[in-house]
Amino acid sequence: MSIALVILAAGKGTRMNSDLPKVLHPIAHAPMLAHAMRAGAALAPARTVIVAGHGAEAVTQAARAVEEDVRVVVQETQQGTAHAAAQARAALEGFEGEVVVLYADTPFISADTLDRMIAARAAHDLVILGFHAADPARYGRLVMEGDSLARIVEYKDATEAERAIAFCNSGLLACDATTLFELIDAVGNDNASGEYYLTDVVEIARARGLSATAIACDEAETLGINSRADLAAAEAVFQARARAALMEDGVTLTAPETVHLAWDTVIGRDTAIEPNVVFGPGVTVESGALIRAFSHLEGCHVSRGAVVGPYARLRPGAELAEDCRIGNFVEIKNAVLDQGAKVNHLSYIGDAEIGARANIGAGTITCNYDGVMKHRTVVGSDAFIGSDTMLVAPVSVGAGAMTATGSVITRDVEPEALALARAPQVNKPGRARKMFEMLKARKARRAREAG
Numbered sequence: 006m007s008i009a010l011v012i013l014a015a016g017k018g019t020r021m022n023s024d025l026p027k028v029l030h031p032i033a034h035a036p037m038l039a040h041a042m043r044a045g046a047a048l049a050p051a052r053t054v055i056v057a058g059h060g061a062e063a064v065t066q067a068a069r070a071v072e073e074d075v076r077v078v079v080q081e082t083q084q085g086t087a088h089a090a091a092q093a094r095a096a097l098e099g100f101e102g103e104v105v106v107l108y109a110d111t112p113f114i115s116a117d118t119l120d121r122m123i124a125a126r127a128a129h130d131l132v133i134l135g136f137h138a139a140d141p142a143r144y145g146r147l148v149m150e151g152d153s154l155a156r157i158v159e160y161k162d163a164t165e166a167e168r169a170i171a172f173c174n175s176g177l178l179a180c181d182a183t184t185l186f187e188l189i190d191a192v193g194n195d196n197a198s199g200e201y202y203l204t205d206v207v208e209i210a211r212a213r214g215l216s217a218t219a220i221a222c223d224e225a226e227t228l229g230i231n232s233r234a235d236l237a238a239a240e241a242v243f244q245a246r247a248r249a250a251l252m253e254d255g256v257t258l259t260a261p262e263t264v265h266l267a268w269d270t271v272i273g274r275d276t277a278i279e280p281n282v283v284f285g286p287g288v289t290v291e292s293g294a295l296i297r298a299f300s301h302l303e304g305c306h307v308s309r310g311a312v313v314g315p316y317a318r319l320r321p322g323a324e325l326a327e328d329c330r331i332g333n334f335v336e337i338k339n340a341v342l343d344q345g346a347k348v349n350h351l352s353y354i355g356d357a358e359i360g361a362r363a364n365i366g367a368g369t370i371t372c373n374y375d376g377v378m379k380h381r382t383v384v385g386s387d388a389f390i391g392s393d394t395m396l397v398a399p400v401s402v403g404a405g406a407m408t409a410t411g412s413v414i415t416r417d418v419e420p421e422a423l424a425l426a427r428a429p430q431v432n433k434p435g436r437a438r439k440m441f442e443m444l445k446a447r448k449a450r451r452a453r454e455a456g
Contacts, residue, residue, distance in 0.1 A: 007100070007102030008049070008102055008105060009054065009103070009182065010050045010052070010105055011056065011107070012042065012053065012106075012108070013056050013107070014041075014056060014068075015059065015080040016110065017059040026059050028064060028067075032112065032240055033244070033266060033267050034285055034286045035268040037230055037236075038055070038071075038109040038112075039071045041109045044107070045105065047115075050105075052096070052097060052100060054076045054077075054093040055068045055078070056080055056093055057078070058089075065077045076096040078093055084200050085198070085202050086200075088200070089203075090185075090189055091189050101181075101183065102181070102182060103123060103180070104185050105122065105178075106176075106179075108176055111176065111177070112230070112239070113228055113239070114177065114226050114227075118220075121222075122179045122220060125179070125218055126180075128218070129153075129216045129218040130216050131184070131210045131215060132180070133174065133207065134175045134176075134178070134219070134227070135220070136221055136222055138171055141170070144174060146160070146168065146170040146172065146173060146174070147170070147219045149172065153218055154207055154219045155211065156208050159204070178203070188209050188210055191206075191209045192205045225242060244265060247266045248262075255275060256272050256275075256277075260280035263280045263281045263282075265284065267287070271288070273293070273294070275292050276290050277296070278296045279295075279296065279297045279314070282296050283301045284303075285301070287321065288306075290302075292309055294307050295312045296314060297312065300315060300318065301319070302323075303320060304320065304323070305320070305324065307319070307329075308325055308327045311330070314331065314332070316333045317337075318335070319337050320338035320339070322339030323337040323340055323342075324341040324342065326341075326343050328345045329342045329344070329345065332349035333349075333350060334351045335352050335353075335354070336355075338354070339357075339379075340355060340359065341357075341359070342354075343359060343361040345362040349365075350367040352366075352370065355371050355379075356371065356380065357373070357384065358381070358382070358383045359384045360385045360386030361387070362386055363385070363386060363388045364389050365384070366394065367393070369390050369394045370395055371396045372396060372397045382401070384396075385403045385406065385420060386404045387405045388404060388405060389406075390408050391409050391410035392410045393410055394414060396414050397414060400416065400417060400418075402417075403418055403419050403421065406421055409423065409424065411427045412425055412427055
C-alpha cells in the first residue's frame with residue numbers, strides 16, 4: 006500500500022510569543038516538526054508533504070535537514086486546516102494511495118497508532134484519530150454510533166449531552182487521496198471564524214454515503230503544543246519516554262530524572278550514566294561505557310569501556326576509542342583519541358590526534374587556533390605529555406616521546422625524545438621584599454590622590 010504524509014506546519018504560534026515559527030521550537034534538541042516527521046516515517050511513506058506558512062523558508066530548511074527530498078508547499082494565508090491540507094494537492098498529483106494528515110505541533114504519535122489508522126481504512130472510507138481525555142475541556146467531541154463516527158462537534162457548538170462525551174478529536178485523519186481532496190473541495194467557511202475546517206469532512210463524507218470511524222490512542226500521544234508551558238510539558242514527556250526506553254534496553258541510569266537526552270541519542274546496553282549528564286544531538290555511546298556525573302556530550306562517539314567525567318565536556322568531533330579515560334574538567338573537541346589514551350584532569354584537547362595509551366598530563370592545552378586558522382596536533386602512541394604543556398599547533402609529538410612539565414612545544418618532537426621548552430629559573434635575593442614595599446607605596450599614593 007502506497008502512503009503519503011501531509012504534515013500541517015503553517016501556524017504562527019501566537020501564544021509562543023516568539024519570532025521563531027512554532028513548529029521549529031525544539032524538543033530534545035530537535036524542532037517539533039522533526040519529531041512529527043520521524044513519527045510519520047514509521048509508515049515508510051512514498052511522499053511527504055510539509056504545508057508551511059509563517060517562516061516558510063526556515064521551516065523548509067528544517068524539514069530538509071530531516072528528509073532531503075521532502076516536498077514543501079506554502080499556505081500563503083492561514084484560512085483553516087482544510088485550506089492548509091488543500092495546498093498539498095499539487096504535490097500529490099497522480100498519487101493514488103492513502104493520505105495521512107499529521108500536525109507538526111502534535112509530535113508524539115506512535116507507529117502502532119498510525120498502523121491502526123491504516124488498518125481501519127480497510128473497513129471505512131475515512132478514519133479519524135481520537136483520544137479519551139481525562140479533562141475534555143474545550144476539545145472537539147467525537148460522536149459515535151457504534152463503530153461509526155457520526156460527526157465531530159466543536160465544544161462551542163455542542164449540547165450538554167455532547168459536552169459530556171470524553172472521546173475527543175486529535176485532528177489526525179487517514180483517507181485515500183482522491184476522496185480526501187474531493188471532500189476538502191466541499192468544505193465551506195460559513196462559520197464564526199470564516200475558516201475552512203478539516204473536521205467538516207466527516208459530515209460531508211456521511212452525507213455522500215461514505216463511512217467514517219474513529220480509533221483511540223493514549224492521550225499522551227496527542228499532546229498539542231501551543232505555548233511555552235506546553236513545550237516544557239512536551240520536553241518532560243519525551244525525556245520520560247526516552248529514559249524508560251534506555252533502561253528497558255539495558256542502560257543503567259543512576260538518577261534517571263537528572264539525565265537529559267537528545268532525540269537522536271544512542272546508548273548501548275551495560276553503559277552506566279551517573280546523575281546530571283546532558284546529551285546534546287549526535288551522540289553515540291557504545292556498550293559498557295561509563296559516563297560520570299555532570300558531564301556534557303554533543304556530536305561525539307564514545308567506544309566500549311571508555312570512561313568520561315565527572316565534569317567532562319565532549320564537543321562535536323570528539324571520537325574516543327575503547328578504554329579511553331577522560332577525567333574531570335577536560336574538554337575534547339574535534340579530536341580522535343586512540344585505544345587506552347588518557348586525559349585525566351583540567352585539559353583542553355582540540356583538533357588533535359592522540360595515539361594509543363598516550364597520557365596527557367593535567368593542564369595540557371592544544372593551542373590550535375591562531376586567530377584565523379585552526380591547526381592540528383598529533384601525539385603518538387605511548388607518549389607522555391607532562392603537566393601544563395602547551396602544544397602550539399601545528400605540531401607533532403612522536404611515539405614514546407615525553408614533554409617536560411611546563412613546556413611550550415612549538416617544534417615537532419621525534420619518537421622517544423624528551424622535549425624541554427621552558428626558560429631557566431632565576432632567583433633574586435631580597436627582591437620580593439623591595440617589590441612589596443614599592444607596590445604598597447604606590448597603592449597608598451593612589452589612595453591619597455583619590456581621596
